[in-house]
Amino acid sequence: MSGCGLFLCSVAARFCRAPAAFTVSRRPLLTSPPSRAFAKDLFLGKIQKKEVFPFPEVSQDELKEINQFVGPVEKFFTEEVDSRKIDQEGRIPDETLEKLKSLGLFGTQVPEEYGGLGLSNTMYARLGEVIGLDASIAVTLAAHQAIGLKGIILAGSKEQKARYLPRLASGEHVAAFCLTEPASGSDAASIRTRATLSADKRHYILNGAKVWITNGGLANVFTVFAKTEVVDSDGSVKDKITAFIVERDFGGVTNGKPEDKMGIRGSNTCEVHFENTRVPVENVLGEVGGGFKVAMNILNSGRFSMGSTVAGMLKKLIEMTAEYACTRRQFGRSLSEFGLIQEKFALMAQKAYVMESMAYLTAAMLDAPGFPDCSIEAAMVKVFSSEGAWTCVSEALQVLGGAGYVRDYPHERLLRDSRILLIFEGTNEILRMYIALTGLQHAGRILTARVNELKRGNVTTIMETVGQRLRDSLGRTVDLGLTGKLGVVHPSLADGAHKLEENVYYFGRSVETLLLRFGKTIVEEQLVLKRVANVLINLYGMAAVLSRASRSIRLGLRDHDHEVLLASIFCSEAYHQNLFTLSQLDKHSPENLDELLKKVSQQILEKRAYICTHPLDRTS
Ligand SMILES: Cc1cc2nc3c(=O)[nH]c(=O)nc-3n(C[C@H](O)[C@H](O)[C@H](O)COP(=O)(O)OP(=O)(O)OC[C@H]3O[C@@H](n4cnc5c(N)ncnc54)[C@H](O)[C@@H]3O)c2cc1C
Numbered sequence: 001m002s003g004c005g006l007f008l009c010s011v012a013a014r015f016c017r018a019p020a021a022f023t024v025s026r027r028p029l030l031t032s033p034p035s036r037a038f039a040k041d042l043f044l045g046k047i048q049k050k051e052v053f054p055f056p057e058v059s060q061d062e063l064k065e066i067n068q069f070v071g072p073v074e075k076f077f078t079e080e081v082d083s084r085k086i087d088q089e090g091r092i093p094d095e096t097l098e099k100l101k102s103l104g105l106f107g108t109q110v111p112e113e114y115g116g117l118g119l120s121n122t123m124y125a126r127l128g129e130v131i132g133l134d135a136s137i138a139v140t141l142a143a144h145q146a147i148g149l150k151g152i153i154l155a156g157s158k159e160q161k162a163r164y165l166p167r168l169a170s171g172e173h174v175a176a177f178c179l180t181e182p183a184s185g186s187d188a189a190s191i192r193t194r195a196t197l198s199a200d201k202r203h204y205i206l207n208g209a210k211v212w213i214t215n216g217g218l219a220n221v222f223t224v225f226a227k228t229e230v231v232d233s234d235g236s237v238k239d240k241i242t243a244f245i246v247e248r249d250f251g252g253v254t255n256g257k258p259e260d261k262m263g264i265r266g267s268n269t270c271e272v273h274f275e276n277t278r279v280p281v282e283n284v285l286g287e288v289g290g291g292f293k294v295a296m297n298i299l300n301s302g303r304f305s306m307g308s309t310v311a312g313m314l315k316k317l318i319e320m321t322a323e324y325a326c327t328r329r330q331f332g333r334s335l336s337e338f339g340l341i342q343e344k345f346a347l348m349a350q351k352a353y354v355m356e357s358m359a360y361l362t363a364a365m366l367d368a369p370g371f372p373d374c375s376i377e378a379a380m381v382k383v384f385s386s387e388g389a390w391t392c393v394s395e396a397l398q399v400l401g402g403a404g405y406v407r408d409y410p411h412e413r414l415l416r417d418s419r420i421l422l423i424f425e426g427t428n429e430i431l432r433m434y435i436a437l438t439g440l441q442h443a444g445r446i447l448t449a450r451v452n453e454l455k456r457g458n459v460t461t462i463m464e465t466v467g468q469r470l471r472d473s474l475g476r477t478v479d480l481g482l483t484g485k486l487g488v489v490h491p492s493l494a495d496g497a498h499k500l501e502e503n504v505y506y507f508g509r510s511v512e513t514l515l516l517r518f519g520k521t522i523v524e525e526q527l528v529l530k531r532v533a534n535v536l537i538n539l540y541g542m543a544a545v546l547s548r549a550s551r552s553i554r555l556g557l558r559d560h561d562h563e564v565l566l567a568s569i570f571c572s573e574a575y576h577q578n579l580f581t582l583s584q585l586d587k588h589s590p591e592n593l594d595e596l597l598k599k600v601s602q603q604i605l606e607k608r609a610y611i612c613t614h615p616l617d618r619t620s
Helices: 004-015 038-042 060-079 083-089 094-102 121-131 135-148 150-155 158-170 291-327 339-367 375-399 401-405 411-422 428-456 459-473 491-524 526-555 560-584 594-607
Strands: 175-178 194-197 203-214 221-231 237-247 253-255 269-280
Touching: 038 375, 038 428, 038 491, 038 526, 060 121, 083 135, 083 411, 094 135, 121 135, 121 291, 121 339, 135 150, 135 158, 135 175, 135 203, 135 221, 135 291, 135 411, 150 158, 150 221, 150 237, 150 291, 175 203, 203 221, 203 237, 221 291, 237 269, 237 291, 291 339, 291 375, 291 411, 339 375, 339 526, 339 560, 375 401, 375 411, 375 428, 375 526, 401 411, 428 459, 428 491, 428 526, 459 491, 491 526, 491 560, 526 560
Parallel strands: 175 221, 194 221
Antiparallel strands: 194 203, 203 269, 221 237, 253 269
């Protein structure tokens, strides 16, 4: 077990890195500043109350400013953007792109001093709700600023910012992010594109092929990741990734034709090739050899916004689908009168409420002063909201029956559009591994001493543990201070709060047991890691909705009792799911079928086929 923390650290880093000390210039929000270990501390069975309670506030002035800005954008998206046409023609019309530029949407996160709007993460999340109404536009804008130019904001020098950001903010130039390659997708560290320093040391000569590059055919400025030779402190030469700002005008940059995609068809996705492209050394982004960190920081910082973007789409979807359910009649009644149809609306509202709460909570954490590390929280928002989008759109389509399957209604397009969310910005499999391993690494570091004592047979530690387990087995009452005298959750939500506290306590106990049981080898236990991530995502969702609904009651917000219902339903469902998942994490759990599942898949993959004999076959 000793060194388990460190080992997990390097593996988690291969999946994704936590943000380092990059400066982001943006307008601060007047939200109460949380510090930053909420998700990680859940692995220790602790709730850092002040991280999520009370739910973050924006000032009246900020709210006014956000609404003034969002109003015209919403009007444009509702009245002028023709999503059906964009999908059918596979491109965003030039006049739509021009209007997006004139609304300032190409520079929302670019600091004001460089001609952008310098929106905080909270404001960006609010805007995302509107932009998400058209997935092709949302992806185009996100590729431009959430990943394409984000590296310049996070890691760029003053000169690089001054040179590139103004024209990117206005939309005169479009940006793209070039990481993925034919042989390097999830394993980003394995890229082969190479940048070699020229003899006069003034340029890097860039060669390689990138695939799936959003805006690849439109962009003038690319953030490109390539392998470079780096001399280490011990004098040895190693290949490390370096990030570069590459202009199309540098020469040798070409792109393939747009991919014929299932969804987000209006966004431009293509291969981009670099052939002897001469990149001035001044265009290295961050440190030579520090490119992997730059890439992960860019990706980590943008993921949280998927929560509000999807929630915005779901709110519209609920409206459209409810209208249909209330007017379409079958068996002499409207569809809305059937329990199985009603259940779908409760599900959609619940998912939208949870992802919105998680997204705004995470946005406020990211807006806090300093260099907040919210990479686990952001990854959880991404996983929850992408899967929520897929489930909800599918359920909404089901409400429409056959009508949902044809193009007269937007549901089939939304279903196609939402599928990508589980794949890009880190696949959900990779993110689950990242969420679990990063948290286990944190817990491993703190628990190493205790686990070593247990392994060495330290009598006091063993007695303490046995006592703890005995009390656990008798069904202890867990009180982590969410309710009661110094409580932060409103009494109307006490039941949900107790469920969260109990889940968190037993999650902490499970983490300790897992570290003891698997040690370093836990990195290979993907089914275990998936469960750890799933419990954590539920815990974060529970905390977010309890915090938000408590605030809504306290302020007497309109329809706060509806919020209490949604929060209570989610907490209860998540609690029971967590109990089941935690029981599966037990070594001798009858609920755990992993060995059987592994056997089945091994047999299939060995033969590369479905291997059961046909039901009509006979032996003679
Ligand atoms: C429409 C679209 C736009 C995109 N835009 C960009 C862009 O602008 N810039 C850019 O650089 N990239 C972009 N990408 C690439 C995208 O980020 C990758 O597709 C993604 O990272 C997955 O890589 P891959 O497709 O090679 O899948 P693979 O890495 O081959 O993965 C295939 C499957 O295996 C799973 N898997 C892989 N490794 C593991 C593991 N260790 N454990 C468990 N499961 C694993 C994955 O989760 C996935 O389900 C885009 C992709 C698409 C489709």
